[in-house]
Amino acid sequence: MNGAALLSVEGLVKHFPVQRSLFRLGRGTVVRAVNGVSFELRTGETLALVGETGCGKTTVARAVAMLYRPTTGRVRFRGQDMTRLRRRGLKAARRHIGLIFQDPLSSLNPRLSVARLIAEPLAIHGIGSSRQRRERAFELAAAVGIAIGDLDRHPHAFSGGQCQRIAIARALASDPALVIADEPVSSLDASIQSQVLNLLIDMKERRGLSYLFITHDIAVADAIADRVAVMYAGRIVEFGGRDEVFHHPVHPYTRALLDAVPQLGGDRGKARSEPTEPPSATSSPSGCPYHPRCPKAQALCKETMPDLTSPGGGGATLAACHFPD
Amino acid sequence: MTRFAVTRAIEGLIVLLVMSFVVYGLIGLMPGDPIDLMIASNPKLTSADAQRLRALYGLDRPILERYLNWLTAALQGDFGYSRAFARPVLELIGPRLVNTLVLMVASLTVALIVGLAAGLYAALHPRSLIDDLIGYLSFISISTPTFWLALLLMMLFSVVLGVLPASGMPVGADTGLGERLRHLILPVATLSLASAGGYTRYMRAAMIETLGQDFIRTARAKGASEMRVVLRHGLRNALIPVITVIALDFGALFSGALITETMFAYPGMGKAIYDAIMANDFNLALVTLLFATLTTLVGNFAADLGYAWLDPRISLAAGRAGT
Amino acid sequence: MTSLDPAAPTAEDEAVGATGAGMLLEVQGLEVTFPTTRGPLKAVDGVSYSIAAGQTLGVVGESGCGKSVAALAILGLLPPPGAVTAGQVLFAGADLVRLDRGALRRLRGDRLAMIFQDPLSALNPVVPIGDQVGETLVIHRQVAPSLARKEAAALLRRVGISDPDRRITEYPHQLSGGMRQRAVIAMAVACRPALLFADEPTTALDVTVQAQILDLLDELRADTGMAMQFISHNLAVVSRLADEVVVMYAGRIVERAPTNELFRHPAHPYTQALIDTVPVKGRRPLGSPPTKLASIPGQVADMRTAGPGCRFAARCPQAAYDCRAAEPPLREAGKNHWVACFRAAT
Numbered sequence: 004m005n006g007a008a009l010l011s012v013e014g015l016v017k018h019f020p021v022q023r024s025l026f027r028l029g030r031g032t033v034v035r036a037v038n039g040v041s042f043e044l045r046t047g048e049t050l051a052l053v054g055e056t057g058c059g060k061t062t063v064a065r066a067v068a069m070l071y072r073p074t075t076g077r078v079r080f081r082g083q084d085m086t087r088l089r090r091r092g093l094k095a096a097r098r099h100i101g102l103i104f105q106d107p108l109s110s111l112n113p114r115l116s117v118a119r120l121i122a123e124p125l126a127i128h129g130i131g132s133s134r135q136r137r138e139r140a141f142e143l144a145a146a147v148g149i150a151i152g153d154l155d156r157h158p159h160a161f162s163g164g165q166c167q168r169i170a171i172a173r174a175l176a177s178d179p180a181l182v183i184a185d186e187p188v189s190s191l192d193a194s195i196q197s198q199v200l201n202l203l204i205d206m207k208e209r210r211g212l213s214y215l216f217i218t219h220d221i222a223v224a225d226a227i228a229d230r231v232a233v234m235y236a237g238r239i240v241e242f243g244g245r246d247e248v249f250h251h252p253v254h255p256y257t258r259a260l261l262d263a264v265p266q267l268g269g270d271r272g273k274a275r276s277e278p279t280e281p282p283s284a285t286s287s288p289s290g291c292p293y294h295p296r297c298p299k300a301q302a303l304c305k306e307t308m309p310d311l312t313s314p315g316g317g318g319a320t321l322a323a324c325h326f327p328d
Numbered sequence: 329m330t331r332f333a334v335t336r337a338i339e340g341l342i343v344l345l346v347m348s349f350v351v352y353g354l355i356g357l358m359p360g361d362p363i364d365l366m367i368a369s370n371p372k373l374t375s376a377d378a379q380r381l382r383a384l385y386g387l388d389r390p391i392l393e394r395y396l397n398w399l400t401a402a403l404q405g406d407f408g409y410s411r412a413f414a415r416p417v418l419e420l421i422g423p424r425l426v427n428t429l430v431l432m433v434a435s436l437t438v439a440l441i442v443g444l445a446a447g448l449y450a451a452l453h454p455r456s457l458i459d460d461l462i463g464y465l466s467f468i469s470i471s472t473p474t475f476w477l478a479l480l481l482m483m484l485f486s487v488v489l490g491v492l493p494a495s496g497m498p499v500g501a502d503t504g505l506g507e508r509l510r511h512l513i514l515p516v517a518t519l520s521l522a523s524a525g526g527y528t529r530y531m532r533a534a535m536i537e538t539l540g541q542d543f544i545r546t547a548r549a550k551g552a553s554e555m556r557v558v559l560r561h562g563l564r565n566a567l568i569p570v571i572t573v574i575a576l577d578f579g580a581l582f583s584g585a586l587i588t589e590t591m592f593a594y595p596g597m598g599k600a601i602y603d604a605i606m607a608n609d610f611n612l613a614l615v616t617l618l619f620a621t622l623t624t625l626v627g628n629f630a631a632d633l634g635y636a637w638l639d640p641r642i643s644l645a646a647g648r649a650g651t
Numbered sequence: 652m653t654s655l656d657p658a659a660p661t662a663e664d665e666a667v668g669a670t671g672a673g674m675l676l677e678v679q680g681l682e683v684t685f686p687t688t689r690g691p692l693k694a695v696d697g698v699s700y701s702i703a704a705g706q707t708l709g710v711v712g713e714s715g716c717g718k719s720v721a722a723l724a725i726l727g728l729l730p731p732p733g734a735v736t737a738g739q740v741l742f743a744g745a746d747l748v749r750l751d752r753g754a755l756r757r758l759r760g761d762r763l764a765m766i767f768q769d770p771l772s773a774l775n776p777v778v779p780i781g782d783q784v785g786e787t788l789v790i791h792r793q794v795a796p797s798l799a800r801k802e803a804a805a806l807l808r809r810v811g812i813s814d815p816d817r818r819i820t821e822y823p824h825q826l827s828g829g830m831r832q833r834a835v836i837a838m839a840v841a842c843r844p845a846l847l848f849a850d851e852p853t854t855a856l857d858v859t860v861q862a863q864i865l866d867l868l869d870e871l872r873a874d875t876g877m878a879m880q881f882i883s884h885n886l887a888v889v890s891r892l893a894d895e896v897v898v899m900y901a902g903r904i905v906e907r908a909p910t911n912e913l914f915r916h917p918a919h920p921y922t923q924a925l926i927d928t929v930p931v932k933g934r935r936p937l938g939s940p941p942t943k944l945a946s947i948p949g950q951v952a953d954m955r956t957a958g959p960g961c962r963f964a965a966r967c968p969q970a971a972y973d974c975r976a977a978e979p980p981l982r983e984a985g986k987n988h989w990v991a992c993f994r995a996a997t
Binding site: 049055056162164165192193194195196197198200201204205207219220221222223225226227228229246249250259260261262263264265266267 | 713714828857858859860861862865884885886887888890891914924925926928929930931932933934935937938940941942943944945946947948950
Binding site: 541542543545546547548549550551552553556560561564565568638639640641 | 760
């Protein structure tokens, strides 16, 4: 768990301009999806990026893979600054990153057979002969639990859980060091969710992978993460080990988020929800973006954006709050 | 809403300006200028005369300079003289434009009423006998060429039955309204039948799509009657995509009008454009072609306004851009 | 195939104060069939349950188990070509299945209401919120539209939307996800229904908003005395609201018990597995690395090709020969606790 940094993200900012009419009469607005995010992901760990809709977690994941070019900031992966890489360098670096998305069916090309889908990253990077690639697809299919006899079928013949297995096999084809999984189990049924999570845990142990795991589901993050980053309004508000963040949260938002998760059995009708809603990405409040919803907010919170620092100095947990618990 | 309209109007003007330059340039690039035609028709003209005439008309100047001169005059309302008809262009075009607009508006109205009603009926009774019948009829309408339909209607109503005039709409203002209407029936029938089939298909598809939406289920869950579900919740949403298609179709309606006019010898813009280009009549051709552009732009503009009126998400999105 | 469960209305359910005669809704042997190219598909296959006035029944199951289809069938909202092929649904003395369309329509939105998963798509994008919320009053109470709009503002205030006078003139896209679902709820309770069907009403929402909506629903239920059928794939969400829970698998009810009883003593292997497999915050011990979760092997079998036995048998760790030979009937496993399993202890 205490490996070296495989991935380090520094001051990542991503703004999306909102385009207007043909001649751009009128000023366009900007969606501030990510507003300065920094973190390190160590070799062999699973870092869960959690937060609610629109908090910027998916944008961070895509910027790390350079699917979006960051507006500013650096993304160091295996010692290379990804933001400086162009076509060939980027393609070479991407070989070491596997991607898994939320909707398994739409992320698989419906015209390709499963064998070709799984071997696609190998074909893209020109690894091996077509025969070797097919053999590799066999191997991966067996590892993720897809029957060899099904390899010549097409994605629509499979259930959601099986499609996600295929997507995992594809993500692992080029032997990546890092796998970015964006809500990989969110669209799956409960009994299938745990199957796929188990597969991810299994693959990580066997292949020494590192995961950047994006999820809105606290329970899923709790099950799979070594460390957790909680995002709110494009920023990380709390960062630390899974035990600390989920059992001793220091940021009021983390606390509210954890309290909102319904528990199995027993807390019927327990009222405790807060009445407010997440901010929009086009107009963020001044100071700490959480202050309009925060029960502890004071004058300072409306004026100054708190830095992500260690409360009290010594602890391993970082929080962006003027008045942490 | 106002801001939205103003923005679109300014965009339209810019498009018109660009188009005027393109059209001017294209006509300028055509082989032979009016003086060449004069020489061809009058062998007594010497090349020295030609030089003088070119200087007189400014045809020896570079094209950009000529364009700017034309534009300056045009902005002051002077679109020049038609050489072929020896009258000011605007005076010549005025009544023809009215005729074309009458034809287009009447045809569009008829086509919309027929098409939307048939499409709506078909959508509410999918896979019924009448739906099938409407389907066949609309495909016939879509695949029949306008000129052929015109000939067919002429054959039937003018030649065989002899109840309607086939051509020769009088130009003068002194003609009675009844006589004008009689002359309009066949062209309008041709043009509207040609587009009604398309509208029917769009309307049917859009309505079926809309009726499958979640909010229709919500309306039913509220206990809304089928009538209320269709008219209050379905129709307005279904019209949104239909309006777009009609707007895109506006250009086709215009060119359809030109063909129909030619077939029925109807004195509209179609004939004017044809004559102007054949006679190499610079000023007339320019203005008629620009009117064609303008018609399409106005159609799109009207569609945008209709769109914004039907769909609150549109106008508000544009309104927010200004803040 | 239809298993009419004679004991279905657990009339003696004293915990929720219900009496046999006082059942608000009684579903008996409901069967819903969709004709498909590969034969008829019974999406709901002999389902019986009942809800007492003021009670919340949770219906839990994975996608395709028939939990939503059953609710749509009760309200006569089945998408064609789906149809109720057997059973009856008694509500206020009438059988909803045999009621003519007009009479059922007059109950919908008035005595029976339903809310859906995605509030954005459930609202008409081109009609102002106020008109949509007040529409049930226009339909069922013959209230003038202008008056209904005013009434809508009061309803929006009731469900916790601030500045309701402005909101009634706005359109769905101008509201946040949580506010939209509040508006949908306001719309559903406008006529003070006796029974509200809530089909995954918080699944499309963020977790903090979800908690607010659950609170609101429970509060409204307590205030108005309406009963609720709360449908969800999420056991934890259901446990938050329901007095009693029904677990469905492949079109059938496999277990039914008061909420606390179900989570403490799940009797059906599927319920047990479902409770064990759902990722729950805090299940993994502190300080332990990520370890594998319990999981149910395989996937739901195609109901068209399923054999005669228990539909969970192929995935069940306890399945024996008899499980594949015949379908286990619902039998009593404890007080008010019913289970459809041969292996379950009774």
